[in-house]
Amino acid sequence: MRLWITILLWLIWLTATLLVSSEAQAARMPRGSFLVQPATSAAQLANQVRANPVVASRYARHFGVPAPEFAQYAQTHLGLRRLPRGGVFRVFFIRADGDVESRARYLPKGTRVFLHLRSGQPVLLGTCGNPLTSVLPGYPPPRRVTVVPPRVITPPVAPPREPPLLEPAAPTTLLDLPSPPDPPPLVPISLSVWQAEPLAAQSEPALEPLIGRPRAFPLLPLFIVAGLGLSQGGDVSVNPPVPIPEPASAMTLLAGAALLVVTHRTSSRRTRWVRQRL
16 A cells, blocks of 8 residues: 555656646746757757757748758757857747747847857857748758649640542643645536436226126026936926936036136135226
8 A cells, every 4th residue: 555655656746847847948938939948059959840840840931941951951050159249130939829020139249049150140049049030041942843744735626627629630631633634626527417218108908897797607507507407308297206316416516516616706806806906
């Protein structure tokens, strides 16, 4: 139990000591200081800038220099010295709202300041680290490489091409041919008018008209056959017997009928021919 009480009392004492120490340090820093702790050398100033982001942002915003580069500049180009002579300087400080403001202030001879080692120009107050200028003497500005974004070149959109027009055909050049020679002159020739000899009119044979003639020939075979039948012998009786045709009589009748047909056809053709001629 005593061990726990001893540990608790020791922690309380350590906390109180730290609080008193921090309050004492804060009380030692003037109001509006850029630093939160006093720096007794350029190395401590550079370390505080690297370690404390609040201090780093204050110097970077005031001088316009990145905090790592300012820390390197302070460590290599500045030194804590005393003013060789007094004078009025423009002192920059932090206002309550966080903005930076400046005020003219007289600094007596022997005041501790951070000087630029090569030129001897005062740059920061030694007690609070407040700037005495807005430009760092002898600071080589970094080479700013301007990055030009690549230009996006949009290819022009070609308008729709019209179909090419057909070129007019080249005029055909006619060859200069030699003109044909003139034809020989025509010699007049006397021609007699030909007269045709008159043709003797041919006399057409006179055709006798057959239309009006009596057609006696077709009946001639019948008379012949009848005569042959009547001329066969015997006495004439009142009641003659029924005639029985003999073979000779039948042949005679057939011959007569055939002759009649032939004669009739011949007569018809002749009559038609005579009509066509008329």
